[in-house]
Amino acid sequence: MRRKNKKGTGTGIIVFVVLCIFAIVAFGKLKLEEEKKGLDRRLETLQTQINDENERSKEIEKLEAYSQTKRYIEDIAREQLGLVYEDEIIIREDGEK
Numbered sequence: 001m002r003r004k005n006k007k008g009t010g011t012g013i014i015v016f017v018v019l020c021i022f023a024i025v026a027f028g029k030l031k032l033e034e035e036k037k038g039l040d041r042r043l044e045t046l047q048t049q050i051n052d053e054n055e056r057s058k059e060i061e062k063l064e065a066y067s068q069t070k071r072y073i074e075d076i077a078r079e080q081l082g083l084v085y086e087d088e089i090i091i092r093e094d095g096e097k
Contacts, residue, residue, distance in 0.1 A: 066072050077083040084090060
């Protein structure tokens with residue numbers, strides 16, 4: 001009994017399997033790169049929001065310090081309550097309350 005020698009059949013299967021693995025890896029790489037770009041955009045957006053909130057926090061701290069001053073109390077008394085010092089004179093135009 002002679003055995004037929006099939007050249008290339010085993011090699012062809014191996015090459016096919018290697019090419020399939022290569023294609024799967026390449027597709028996975030492309031997908032990961034797309035996901036990375038999306039995450040980079042999100043990181044940039046979040047970093048911008050962090051910077052905005054830090055600026056807002058500084059403004060709030062300044063307002064808090066200002067609200068503890070005598071000047072702030074005077075401004076609120078003048079604007080909202082209409083209070084003035086005893087020696088002050090208020091001049092209003094006609095039609096103003």
